[in-house]
Amino acid sequence: MKSKVALVTGGNRGIGFEVCRQLGALGYTVLVGARDIDLGKKAAAELTAQGMTAEAAELDVSDQEQIDKLATSLHSRFGQIDVLVNNAAIFLDPMPAADGLGDRSVFKAKASNIVKTFATNTLGPLQLCQAFVPAMIKNNYGRVVNVSSGDGQLSDMNGGRPAYRLSKVSLNALTRIFADELKGKNVLINSVCPGWVKTRMGGTAAKREVSKGAETIVWAATLPNLSRTNISKGFLGRLSHCLFCTGSISPPWKDSARFRIGFAHMVPPSTPSKPTKNFVG
Numbered sequence: 243m244k245s246k247v248a249l250v251t252g253g254n255r256g257i258g259f260e261v262c263r264q265l266g267a268l269g270y271t272v273l274v275g276a277r278d279i280d281l282g283k284k285a286a287a288e289l290t291a292q293g294m295t296a297e298a299a300e301l302d303v304s305d306q307e308q309i310d311k312l313a314t315s316l317h318s319r320f321g322q323i324d325v326l327v328n329n330a331a332i333f334l335d336p337m338p339a340a341d342g343l344g345d346r347s348v349f350k351a352k353a354s355n356i357v358k359t360f361a362t363n364t365l366g367p368l369q370l371c372q373a374f375v376p377a378m379i380k381n382n383y384g385r386v387v388n389v390s391s392g393d394g395q396l397s398d399m400n401g402g403r404p405a406y407r408l409s410k411v412s413l414n415a416l417t418r419i420f421a422d423e424l425k426g427k428n429v430l431i432n433s434v435c436p437g438w439v440k441t442r443m444g445g446t447a448a449k450r451e452v453s454k455g456a457e458t459i460v461w462a463a464t465l466p467n468l469s470r471t472n473i474s475k476g477f478l479g480r481l482s483h484c485l486f487c488t489g490s491i492s493p494p495w496k497d498s499a500r501f502r503i504g505f506a507h508m509v510p511p512s513t514p515s516k517p518t519k520n521f522v523g
Contacts, residue, residue, distance in 0.1 A: 247320045248463065251275040251303050252330030254285040257436055260456035261327055265463065266294030275301040275330065303330045303366030313373035322377040325463045328367035329389045334359050335403045346402040356405040363409035368416055375429060384429035387462045388417050392435050432462045
């Protein structure tokens with residue numbers, strides 16, 4: 243049986259690499275998206291050495307021409323990409339000052355930083371979905387995961403980090419827009435916040451291990467064809483203390499009407515509790 247193909251942007255390190263590793267362990271052919279092709283090849287070689295099928299894909303998600311070129315190449319080779327994980331992101335907001343927000347304040351935000359952050363964190367996923375989702379629709383299968391952040395959570399939005407926050411709240415809106423236009427199709431798109439993870443971006447003070455940060459991303463990337471039973475088993479068995487913003491599926495709880503498509507909830511590890519907060523507000 244032909245293995246499914248997954249493209250993971252920013253797949254050469256951190257959460258992206260762990261997502262590649264976990265998908266590879268499940269038998270997926272993994273395409274390690276990386277701006278630096280040499281780093282992508284190194285990561286793919288490491289996965290291959292572990293017995294997985296992986297290769298590097300040169301990809302700067304802010305470069306439309308490169309996205310189009312890659313899509314043409316991959317569709318020619320594989321027919322379609324079954325899974326797209328929009329993981330690549332940048333963080334350009336300044337570090338906080340000792341006595342407060344300092345240059346992280348919205349009053350001091352540089353438009354150039356906001357535009358550059360949007361190009362990678364928001365427009366990149368938009369352009370990648372435009373490039374790869376139509377083939378998913380044609381083949382009646384696809385899973386898209388947009389890696390988001392609690393910084394895009396409107397209900398708890400506060401000061402600081404304006405470029406990053408704006409890019410992630412917009413990414414959640416993008417997820418909902420695509421989800422609405424994909425209703426009735428076997429192409430599921432969701433936003434996931436992996437939590438505060440020990441990566442180069444998250445820093446050493448972060449509380450979550452990379453493997454846990456990747457876990458729910460992989461779960462959303464491998465969702466079965468929708469049925470109420472499958473959704474219930476998935477939600478109650480795989481969520482592990484993360485913010486999860488559903489785009490294409492609704493929570494399985496009986497009173498889930500107020501948590502419709504596009505909302506999110508925090509679920510403690512292995513606890514079949516109800517949602518406790520909205521992610522997109």
